[in-house]
Amino acid sequence: MSNPLLVRRVAVLGAGVMGAQIAAQLVNAGVDTVLFDLPAKDGDKNGVVQKAIANLAKLSPAPLASKSLAEAIVAANYETGLDQLKSCDLIIEAIAERMDWKQDLYKKIAPFVPAHAVLASNTSGLGINTLSDVLPEEMRHRFCGVHFFNPPRYMHLAELIPTKHTEAWVVESLETFLTTYLGKGVVIARDTPNFIGNRIGVFSILATMHHTAQFKLGFDTVDALTGPLVGRPKSATYRTADVVGLDTMAHVIQTMADTLPNDPWHQYFAPPAWLKALIEKGALGQKTGAGIFRKAGKDILVVDLAKQDYVPSNMAADPAVIEILKERDQAKKFAALRASDHPQAQFLWACFRDLFHYSAYHLKDIAETARDVDQAIRWGYGWSLGPFETWQAAGWKQVAQWVADDIAAGKAMSNAPLPEWVLQRDGVYAADGSYSPTLDRDVPRSALPVYKRQRFPDPMLGERFPTGETVWENDGVRLWRDSDDADIAVLSFKTKLHTVNDAVLDGVQDAIRRAEKDFKGMVIWQAKEPFSAGANLAGALGLLQAGKVDAFEAMVANFQATSQAIKYSLVPVVAAVRGLALGGGCEFQMHSAKTVAHLESYIGLVEAGVGLLPAGGGLKEFAVRASQAAGANGDVFAELKKVFETVAMAKVSTSAMEAKELGLMRANDRVVMNAYELLHIAKTEAAALADAGYRPPLSARNIRVAGDVGIATFRMMLVNMAEGRFISPYDEEIATRIATILCGGEVDRNSVVDEDWLIRLERKHFVELAQQPKTQARIEYMLKNGKPLRN
Structure with a gap:
């Protein structure tokens, strides 16, 4: 270049x-x-x-x-x-x-x-x-x-x-x-008004508004239909408008009216009367506290146009329509929507039909390929599939015929004909790329060198990226390699939310043994977020409730052994983190030779929230780092103070950068801006460490700890927090145990201990807490409601 x-x-x-x-x-x-x-x-x-x-x-x-x-x-x-x-x-x-x-x-x-x-x-x-x-x-x-x-x-x-x-x-x-x-x-994008994303995205909103009125549906019903049920964000249509701002929405619509006078859909480029009325009242959406929706205490109210007032929202689609939308086969789903006489199904078909019509009609003016439109809508509006992908998945020729029939019958929003290429083709995605009406051929993805760094970018319809050669797998993990850098192994978890169970623990240890023998390094990476939501709580609770304390303790010991295996592996193990890395997921990356984290990584030791404490080596690792940072004569307690609150309050970082500030990532760990480059950079780091003659750290035997004086100082802080009602008495007990482990137990200040001592201390307190009824109640509540119980 x-x-x-x-x-x-x-x-x-x-x-x-x-x-x-x-x-x-x-x-x-x-x-x-x-x-x-x-x-x-x-x-x-x-x-x-x-x-x-x-x-x-x-x-x-x-x-x-x-x-x-x-x-x-x-x-x-x-x-x-x-x-x-x-x-x-x-x-x-x-x-x-x-x-x-x-x-x-x-x-x-x-x-x-x-x-x-x-x-x-x-x-x-x-x-x-x-x-x-x-x-x-x-x-x-x-x-x-x-x-x-x-x-x-x-x-x-x-x-x-x-x-x-x-x-x-x-x-x-x-x-x-x-x-x-x-x-x-x-x-x-081409130099046309609103470019690609907003041209198609705002039209989709205008079509939805038009059909909301046509089929006499409530705004809340439409949001129930046009959110996750059709692969779009929870904010759907009208809540999105509230978030964007109804005044901004009206301005964008007005821009389309002013700049696209010859668009065959021009008559629809006008804010509806109800939208103007809300704006005149100053109800602009989220920023003014009221828009199409309004919060009243815990209740959500929605504008009812017939009553000219806010009424309680009933965010529900009809069960019969939900059944249609659950159909995995897209062709069957669209056939059922079109054939149904239910107004909600008719509404959805009409919205899709007019979106397909508009996108095809304007593709040549606004973009080079159909792929550009689909990527703009996925990335800019958060849809799981763009309009052209949806259409092709539903059967290109059949849907094109239905759209043409509706145009001929005067049912579509515009009588503009479909472009000729639409009826001549079987779709816009094929093995050699995506269709360009300007060039009248399929165009492959960009060949710019920057894209060679991307592993598993968003696959478009029908695209298959090579998934590497499987080296070994069990029920919990898969160890694999790529042909282009075959000497770095990649380990991916197979569990839901990449939680850690026995199969994952055994799998990580087995994978490390194989990597030491056959590879230069290993990267722990997941194809989709999260990196790991931590230990499998349901499995752990099952053991406790069945009274199998020995089996439970063995599981904790195995967890600790896995973290140690990562830390002391003879080849560098690099953690490639994206999204949530909680509890055990956080501890795995703490023990890796290096962490490479996407900026949007939300990392934390959250065990206190479920009445437990980190016992996968996380607290031990903080004690080791505090001792190293303090050196021979420094204040170990001062180093611990920085991380104590992070763990005791179950804080989760709001970015990879904040994870460094909280002490959950190290100063020399890497932050990556593009999630699709994460694996490439993690492999590069692993190879660089190996090529520089990597050796694991020496076993930490001389760990200077804060001891009983440190524990007493932390306890004073906790008493003040408990008296101020910032924490419950049970929170205080958990935090005291966390302080005890961080400080190396009830030993003299500046005593020297080894890793084994700290690991046993972690395990002892973890197992004792796990047997408490209050902890088990917290775990059950979290599993049931997805949020912490403060008991």
């Missing part, structure tokens, strides 16, 4: 909601970032930006992976700070959606933009070619659109929109940067 973009420093122009959050994601990724806005009228000229940076810490979900990262964003303003642009390689403009404001800003900054830098506009729908008209000739080839979906930290989709002048290296460099460093799924 000629002239690649080397990004050392990025400027973000505009410190509004989107600009500030884009800056946050850049510093999450370790990119030096300057955030600009207008100069403040009084005080520090950078006041506007400083206020926006301070506000990042208050937003939920959190844009920053760690609050401390706010300090990394450099504040600047357009009056005194433009010289800072000269040191930037990428400039992302993210000011308000007004063509004139954006163009005025481009004229202002143009003299300060270095000759190599790329300028990108974060817009959700303005014309990119028109925006570029005001740029000097020499800058136009380095300009394009980039549309981050909100919130930028969590939404996988980023749309890249080249202009007719944008050079290929600009798009390829930016796609590579967004993919690896910001963790995005990139889709290249």
